[in-house]
Amino acid sequence: MTSITFADIQAAYCRIHHKVKRTPLLESSLLNRWLGQRILFKADCLQTVGAFKIRGATNFVAHLEETDRLPTHIVANSSGNHAQAVSCVAKEYGIPATIFAAQTISEVKAAATQSYGAELKLFDTRKEADIAVSEAAEKPGTVWIPPYNHADIIAGQGTCALEAIEDAGHADAIFAPCGGGGLLSGSLIAARAMLPEAKVIGSEPLLANDAARSLQSGKIETLNETPDTLADGAATPCLGDLTFPYIQQLDEFYEVNEQQITYWTQWLQHLLKLHVEPTSAMSMAAVVSWALSAPSGQTAIVLLTGGNISQQSMLKIWQTDYLLQPPNITEQE
Template sequence: MVSFADIQQAQDLIAPYIKRTPVVQSSLLNAALGHEIFFKAECMQTTGAFKLRGATHFLCQLKKHDALPEHIVANSSGNHAQAVAYAGALFNVPVTIYSANNISPVKAAATRGYGATLLTFDTRLEADAAVEQASKAHSTVWIPPFNHPYIIAGQGTAALEALKQSDDIDMIATPCGGGGLLGGTLVAARAINKHMQVVGAEPLAANDAAQSLRAGRIIPLSGPAITLADGAATPSVGEHTFELLKSIDDFYEVSEDDIIYWTQWLQHLLKLHIEPTCAMTMQAVVNWLAKQTSKKRVMVVISGGNISQASMQKVWQHDRLSTFPSLSLAKELPQ
């Protein structure tokens, strides 16, 4: 199990390679909701997402133990692909990425731009099977997108950093795909303040984590997920991340309509390029805040800012800015 000490060590190891991203606010949003909302802008991280933290930490650990391989392979829908490609270049190790054909074009282009070879397959499951086979080659290391202690500890540094930048946070929220970010956040948050609430959000159209939490066992999606939150369209959580997710305080499934609404509003209010995957977390925040009886200070991890032209067109097809944010938008019950 990943410990707080692991996250602290990860923070020290990756410090030379990553950005210390800012925490931002919107006075308009704070006034509208009646609470203080802080946003950890990992969309401004190198490669445009928090994923660089985990990938870099993985390779830092290998270097520390004089175990850097001759070849790195990874499977990803986009942000992890870019992170591994970039991190591999930092340590001068060739990288091959395995992905489904529906990978976001902007993420695919960036992955190749960082020097990696990108191989695509009809489905995510085929890509996952191919990377597993490739990982058996001599001096090859597979860097998984979430289900590894090194990855979880690396992702947890985003929360550790954010909670050092803003005091007295009552709740911290992140999106959930495979659970690496949410799991690492939970470990960091609980170590800093055992009373801090930790909340997760997942697309209703890719709700394997919610299904798994309800059943008490890992339940994978029955097929490919169709959601604008492509960063959270993972087939299932992993055994490492699931054990951590069992301890979260609230978990919400978010509709595509709400994902679009909050992507528009956060891009508008924060003036940042924000992915639907992390924008959906605001619906979970509103749902949680609607239950509170006193003013709260909430940290939201804006996990990434890599969004394709096609996704952006879908997001802005209909203007949602005429409906101003308020706690009346709360609708879904926690699972």
Template sequence: MSSIQFADILAAQQRISPYIKKTPILSSSMLNQWLGHDIFFKAECMQTTGAFKLRGATNFLLKALENNHRPNKIVASSSGNHAQAVAYIGNKLGIPTCIYASESISPIKASATRAYGATLKLYSNRLLADEAVREAAQADHCAWIKPFNDADVVAGQGTVIAESLSELDNIDGIFAPCGGGGLLSGSLIAARSLSPHTQVIGTEPLAANDAADSLRQGKIVNLPTAPETLADGAATPAVGEVTFPYLQALDDFYEVNEEAIKYWTQWLHHILKVHVEPTCAMSMAAVTSWLAKQTSRKRVLVILSGGNISAQSMQMIWQDDYLSDLPSL
């Protein structure tokens, strides 16, 4: 396991504070009544650029500048939210940015990436995009900001939980989605220091379950093909060497089918009145499965990791009406 410490998260929190929003914590009294537990939602969907990814990208770049390593160019590969984050902070700091992505990138995320001033290069699949960014990063004075497989990025993502647990106490479980594992890794490090009794639990689409397969096999496993899932933020081909040991230390991990992802995306939109991505809504399927096994009232924190959804995804989510089926355990 890499040597990321809680002190690194605290340093990141101070470093990035001028560039990020302190996002609100939401709840629904109706949902709490239905489930019989207290559910809190950290609304990173309301973060600048619409996702938690801004925290890690900003920490990486600002720490490099602190160490007098100002790049002439920034490169990254991403399915969307990391792309926007890198484009945004690069623009803020006046550094040219180029993003490499697959052609399947969400149109809304592609448009936002370009709007933040980045050049966007598209490839037929994610593997080709990753190869292209790896080659581009060889140029002199070029910074490659990886979406999850980097200690400074993980420390930045851990500020979500450091921030949350400064407002909430006695949290029994923290739930977050797993793409490459950066958010979950940072969450685990922060939670173990601030609230050791709190369980940290990951969720992943069943249709893109490389992390779950990796945990079962005890080694990093790649998806054989590009997955088809509404949870596009969790469609990463594989977790990283930096994040995998932290994923192995999680308290539990759930795989969620597409119908449950649609169900909870509809319900969170309805009860919270905020725009949330399917990637983070799927955590609620894990929450209800976990709560069904508990024998006393629990306090749960769910990270709403992003809120950038394409019109096409929205149409797929709302093809069927799930709101007539009330949430329950």
């Protein structure tokens, strides 16, 4: 296994800190009072392209530049935020980019990807898109930027937790969603170096629970079809061979149902006054479970990974209004 170290994350930060935003930590006094804990939200939904994915993509290409290996063409496969990130970075470097995705890609993310000048090729399934991108990557001068299973991507994503921990000064637990595991892997590496006593806790949609199944079986499990979950940023088919060993080292892992995802998307948007993706809000189910069992007065960091939501998803999120009464925290599991 390729080993990614905290030094790799520090090197990534040095490469990209002047190219990406240092997003703020936010909190809600009302939520803190309800939970009896201090919850700090790393608002990477305010990041360039509206998602943390810009970190890994920028580090990947900046490392190529650093070693005089810039390509003449960039390709990537993605369900949305990685597509935007790669397209944005490619445009900054003046390199043509082609993105391969399934037809289920969020319309708002597809439009944003094309707005950066990338060519978008759509396929009936994620598997077909993955096959097509691997074939395109064989062409001379072409580099494939994978969404999560690469050392430079993991190191770049790890800068999100690095910044959050630096700004918080201390935390007892760090929460992040799990798709392919790049962000959680980088967060675990950063946390173990900076806050070795802190818990690192992941979550994924119950309808896209390949990571939970992988943790149970001890080997990488793959989803048979594209999952129908609001948390589209976590709808990846499987973990990577680089990320899985780090996911196995997490302190806790949660599967979150669609009602919980919807519930906390509404509440975080209301409490933080931020446009928060369902994938980001998903972590709150894990936060509540931790808050109820941990000693009161502790501090948690929650990585808010994105803020790109399509009209169709917004309609689903607001079919039922959960803001009519305060959350019944004791009922959240």
